[in-house]
Amino acid sequence: MHSNTPLGRKVTVRDIAAACGVSRATVSLVLRGSPLVNKDTRARVEAELRRQGYVYNRAAANLRRRTSSSIALVVNELANPFFAEFAAGVDDVVGEAGMVTLLGSSSESPQREQAVLGSLIEHGPGGIILSPAEGSDAGQVLAAVGARTPLLVFNRELSGEQPEYAHWDSLALDNQQGAREATAHLVAQGHRRIAFFGGHGGSSSCRQRRAGYRTAMQTAGLEVLPQWEVECLPTRLDAARCAEALFANGPVPTAAVCYNDAVALGLMHGLAERGLAPGREFALTGFDDIAEAALTTPSLTTLAAAPRARGRQAAQMLLERLRAPEAEARRIVAPVRLVIRASSCAPLA
Amino acid sequence: MHSNTPLGRKVTVRDIAAACGVSRATVSLVLRGSPLVNKDTRARVEAELRRQGYVYNRAAANLRRRTSSSIALVVNELANPFFAEFAAGVDDVVGEAGMVTLLGSSSESPQREQAVLGSLIEHGPGGIILSPAEGSDAGQVLAAVGARTPLLVFNRELSGEQPEYAHWDSLALDNQQGAREATAHLVAQGHRRIAFFGGHGGSSSCRQRRAGYRTAMQTAGLEVLPQWEVECLPTRLDAARCAEALFANGPVPTAAVCYNDAVALGLMHGLAERGLAPGREFALTGFDDIAEAALTTPSLTTLAAAPRARGRQAAQMLLERLRAPEAEARRIVAPVRLVIRASSCAPLA
DNA sequence: CGCTAGATTTGGATCGTTTTAAAAACCAGG
DNA sequence: CCTGGTTTTTAAAACGATCCAAATCTAGCG
Numbered sequence: 001m002h003s004n005t006p007l008g009r010k011v012t013v014r015d016i017a018a019a020c021g022v023s024r025a026t027v028s029l030v031l032r033g034s035p036l037v038n039k040d041t042r043a044r045v046e047a048e049l050r051r052q053g054y055v056y057n058r059a060a061a062n063l064r065r066r067t068s069s070s071i072a073l074v075v076n077e078l079a080n081p082f083f084a085e086f087a088a089g090v091d092d093v094v095g096e097a098g099m100v101t102l103l104g105s106s107s108e109s110p111q112r113e114q115a116v117l118g119s120l121i122e123h124g125p126g127g128i129i130l131s132p133a134e135g136s137d138a139g140q141v142l143a144a145v146g147a148r149t150p151l152l153v154f155n156r157e158l159s160g161e162q163p164e165y166a167h168w169d170s171l172a173l174d175n176q177q178g179a180r181e182a183t184a185h186l187v188a189q190g191h192r193r194i195a196f197f198g199g200h201g202g203s204s205s206c207r208q209r210r211a212g213y214r215t216a217m218q219t220a221g222l223e224v225l226p227q228w229e230v231e232c233l234p235t236r237l238d239a240a241r242c243a244e245a246l247f248a249n250g251p252v253p254t255a256a257v258c259y260n261d262a263v264a265l266g267l268m269h270g271l272a273e274r275g276l277a278p279g280r281e282f283a284l285t286g287f288d289d290i291a292e293a294a295l296t297t298p299s300l301t302t303l304a305a306a307p308r309a310r311g312r313q314a315a316q317m318l319l320e321r322l323r324a325p326e327a328e329a330r331r332i333v334a335p336v337r338l339v340i341r342a343s344s345c346a347p348l349a
Numbered sequence: 350m351h352s353n354t355p356l357g358r359k360v361t362v363r364d365i366a367a368a369c370g371v372s373r374a375t376v377s378l379v380l381r382g383s384p385l386v387n388k389d390t391r392a393r394v395e396a397e398l399r400r401q402g403y404v405y406n407r408a409a410a411n412l413r414r415r416t417s418s419s420i421a422l423v424v425n426e427l428a429n430p431f432f433a434e435f436a437a438g439v440d441d442v443v444g445e446a447g448m449v450t451l452l453g454s455s456s457e458s459p460q461r462e463q464a465v466l467g468s469l470i471e472h473g474p475g476g477i478i479l480s481p482a483e484g485s486d487a488g489q490v491l492a493a494v495g496a497r498t499p500l501l502v503f504n505r506e507l508s509g510e511q512p513e514y515a516h517w518d519s520l521a522l523d524n525q526q527g528a529r530e531a532t533a534h535l536v537a538q539g540h541r542r543i544a545f546f547g548g549h550g551g552s553s554s555c556r557q558r559r560a561g562y563r564t565a566m567q568t569a570g571l572e573v574l575p576q577w578e579v580e581c582l583p584t585r586l587d588a589a590r591c592a593e594a595l596f597a598n599g600p601v602p603t604a605a606v607c608y609n610d611a612v613a614l615g616l617m618h619g620l621a622e623r624g625l626a627p628g629r630e631f632a633l634t635g636f637d638d639i640a641e642a643a644l645t646t647p648s649l650t651t652l653a654a655a656p657r658a659r660g661r662q663a664a665q666m667l668l669e670r671l672r673a674p675e676a677e678a679r680r681i682v683a684p685v686r687l688v689i690r691a692s693s694c695a696p697l698a
Numbered sequence: 699c700g701c702t703a704g705a706t707t708t709g710g711a712t713c714g715t716t717t718t719a720a721a722a723a724c725c726a727g728g
Numbered sequence: 729c730c731t732g733g734t735t736t737t738t739a740a741a742a743c744g745a746t747c748c749a750a751a752t753c754t755a756g757c758g
Contacts, residue, residue: 010744012743023708023709024745026706037707041706055470055471057412058473060743063746081428091453091454100452102449102450103422104450124408308428373715374740385735385737386736412715412716413716
């Protein structure tokens with residue numbers, strides 16, 4: 001393969017052209033498979049390309065053609081399996097399109113998000129997929145991204161005023177409908193006192209899920225007591241810690257709709273520590289359907305968001321946008337699917 | 350901020366220069382903070398940069414300077430939390446260095462790995478971090494990467510002949526030592542009949558862990574029966590399925606060193622189904638220390654590999670290599686830490 | 699053999715930035 | 729006003745690939 005350039009300079013179209021006795025333009029035509037070039041010439045050039053171990057310099061080509069061959073992905077926390085799956089989905093589609101993913105992580109901090117966006121944008125991505133950090137401001141983000149790079153916002157809403165002129169695509173989960181279904185399912189199981197457990201009012205997804213819960217309760221003619229809406233960090237540890245808040249005072253719930261799976265698993269742990277058997281003496285549901293949900297005991301009833309599929313979808317939307325820059329902005333809300341497992345038992349009494 | 354370029358062309362140093370009545374060279378000097386330029390001129394230019402919403406074109410700069418501002422990361426499966434953490438660590442350090450991460454995923458297929466490497470290399474990364482797919486061949490990888498881009502291999506060894514001229518850095522986990530410690534710990538707890546459970550002989554990490562297990566058994570003067578080395582896919586499901594193989598014939602083990610945490614959790618499940626209480630009637634250890642390990646019941650004794658720290662380390666190693674391209678190749682084996690929890694109980698009798 | 703249509707090939711400018719060597723501007727001292 | 733030494737500024741040539749218009753080549757035809 002790549003022969004005798006162990007230390008020499010990088011091999012360019014110029015070298016190939018010289019070796020073949022043709023012009024750089026011809027080599028360029030061969031590279032992009034133009035039908036203009038003669039069969040023999042093409043063969044000769046291709047052989048030489050292999051012989052010298054030529055590697056295409058996409059940056060140079062992009063510069064000249066004023067195109068891009070990358071998509072930037074900025075995610076609030078890559079280590080979170082949900083976003084890792086999402087990123088994997090994005091990268092699948094981006095890769096299939098012959099482009100490359102530029103990765104950035106904001107660690108849930110709007111400041112870092114700004115810095116990361118600024119750095120990525122200098123590399124001239126064709127578009128940006130952003131899963132905003134909590135509290136990330138629309139104006140700031142748009143200023144960093146600029147007007148010429150299409151933006152797709154995933155999962156959360158940007159806070160702050162939404163400048164009317166700026167239009168970006170968005171892909172979100174149907175949080176409200178999901179929480180509504182989970183609540184309705186628990187109601188159907190016979191529960192009357194149902195709590196909403198976990199999450200943080202600052203995040204749009206939590207507000208939406210809580211809204212879905214309330215709607216469903218109202219539809220069922222059930223009351224929501226204030227002490228049934230417990231806030232906690234969206235981590236297992238904090239959820240376990242906050243479990244007792246559910247039983248502090250007043251009529252105790254027999255079931256809970258949890259903000260997400262991590263919280264639900266934490267709550268299970270907390271319940272077990274209080275001597276309450278989750279899935280038998282207390283029913284609960286999660287949100288996300290992480291890998292673990294099917295494997296815990298009891299297995300967890302939850303809402304599948306299919307993060308990998310969402311990643312693929314987000315990338316596809318952005319690629320379509322690149323093809324039609326002037327098309328109307330799209331706001332897609334992806335449905336979630338209720339997966340019924342063992343944790344959402346009927347009440348004992 | 351960026352004012353009146355809603356549809357116009359991209360703004361370049363040329364535009365700034367024209368607006369300020371200076372040459373492009375001067376603007377360039379301002380951009381990179383050269384001390385050569387006069388205070389007033391600098392201020393004037395910087396104001397104009399802001400006014401026009403200039404964004405630096407790093408690709409063009411890299412072309413001219415023959416430098417790179419990116420690191421490619423190719424991982425066998427991003428959706429795996431271990432690698433997601435690793436990727437997050439890499440991106441942290443890469444970002445701190447003002448560079449950007451190019452992401453690629455091989456989905457554990459050497460063919461896709463080749464394709465991904467080929468695509469990434471065209472974008473001219475300064476270096477590549479590769480966690481090889483199983484069965485990925487050294488010669489092929491080196492051909493794809495080329496001789497001029499430093500390579501760091503993480504976690505697994507490349508199979509096939511190792512060309513002597515090619516030297517790359519590597520960062521691996523101390524699989525052997527880890528398995529040895531886990532085994533020794535079980536021995537110290539009083540176990541005599543200890544199995545090695547799960548994993549697949551094709552992977553170098555499995556072979557190494559098994560070797561550590563054997564060494565420790567030998568050191569303790571204990572025998573290893575062939576039916577105590579059970580192979581299975583490194584997934585929970587398959588591990589649960591294979592649990593019974595441990596009890597098929599001959600003297601049954603009272604403890605098992607598992608290939609990794611997923612396998613250990615699967616085995617727990619399988620044991621429970623046979624009516625054996627893991628952590629009381631049967632002891633076991635894992636490997637990786639995934640988030641779940643601390644939260645299952647019983648909590649899992651395991652070897653912490655600190656994937657995020659490994660990611661940071663890998664990126665640091667590669668950045669150092671960029672600074673000293675001619676330095677001797679480094680092979681670092683990172684220690685793992687035994688985390689003792691409830692699953693590694695003493696034997697009953 | 700001249701001429702033309704069609705097939706191939708090519709010189710040179712260009713993308714946006716950096717660099718180098720040299721020009722210009724400035725300043726103080728004579 | 730000139731000289732020599734600092735600062736500042738700049739023209740023009742890169743980097744590697746592409747594109748356009750124009751040049752060259754080929755074969756066919758009268």
